[in-house]
Amino acid sequence: MNLPQRLNLLENNLLLLSPIRRAELYLLPFMIALLILYNFPKTVDASININKKATVVNVDEFQFMKDMNHFLKQEQLTLMSLKQNNQKYLFTLEGDFKNLMHFVNFCEHYKSVNTIERLLFKSTSDALIKSMTIEFEFEKDVYNTTESSTILSAINRLSNPFESNGKTSRKKLYAIVDDEALIGEQWLKVNDALGELTVEKIDLNQVRLRSKNNEITTLELYDESLK
Numbered sequence: 001m002n003l004p005q006r007l008n009l010l011e012n013n014l015l016l017l018s019p020i021r022r023a024e025l026y027l028l029p030f031m032i033a034l035l036i037l038y039n040f041p042k043t044v045d046a047s048i049n050i051n052k053k054a055t056v057v058n059v060d061e062f063q064f065m066k067d068m069n070h071f072l073k074q075e076q077l078t079l080m081s082l083k084q085n086n087q088k089y090l091f092t093l094e095g096d097f098k099n100l101m102h103f104v105n106f107c108e109h110y111k112s113v114n115t116i117e118r119l120l121f122k123s124t125s126d127a128l129i130k131s132m133t134i135e136f137e138f139e140k141d142v143y144n145t146t147e148s149s150t151i152l153s154a155i156n157r158l159s160n161p162f163e164s165n166g167k168t169s170r171k172k173l174y175a176i177v178d179d180e181a182l183i184g185e186q187w188l189k190v191n192d193a194l195g196e197l198t199v200e201k202i203d204l205n206q207v208r209l210r211s212k213n214n215e216i217t218t219l220e221l222y223d224e225s226l227k
Contacts, residue, residue: 075099173219
């Protein structure tokens with residue numbers, strides 16, 4: 001059977017169908033085309049969202065060091081040491097506690113939300129100066145960050161955990177011999193300094209300390225800590 005004969009047979013078969021069946025056959029290709037057009041835009045949007053999430057952070061190391069140096073001067077922080085390996089950095093800094101926390105925020109939110117792998121604080125001889133070691137790595141993907149104003153407000157509300165508020169905590173009075181008292185690991189006399197406190201009086205079984213705000217603290221010989 002040649003092609004004209006096949007077409008003639010197909011046409012005869014179509015004429016034998018009811019009008020409803022013929023309408024369904026004519027409309028079917030249009031319905032398929034409409035379904036394809038309706039779903040196509042959604043597929044495009046999904047691919048765009050994925051590409052946005054996969055955006056790679058390209059950190060210019062020279063620019064980062066320049067920005068960091070400017071930030072350290074602004075916050076009056078001192079850089080004690082620096083180690084760098086690829087996208088990982090290890091800093092040791094000294095400065096005021098809140099300013100150090102601002103630097104943590106600077107590192108964590110530089111270009112993206114970066115990973116803070118290690119954070120260590122140490123107290124120095126100066127009551128206001130603290131040492132901080134921070135190790136972080138730049139994130140490879142871009143993520144939305146919390147508004148800086150919210151974070152800065154939270155940092156500014158922090159209290160310095162290293163401040164004693166005029167009291168020397170967890171010090172024990174171990175002994176009193178003549179005019180000297182053994183407090184912690186120090187032998188002290190009247191008018192000697194114990195942190196931010198001054199030894200005002202040494203009695204038979206207790207030592208009286210005075211703060212800069214004239215607050216009195218008493219250490220009993222058999223007490224575990226300051227009263």
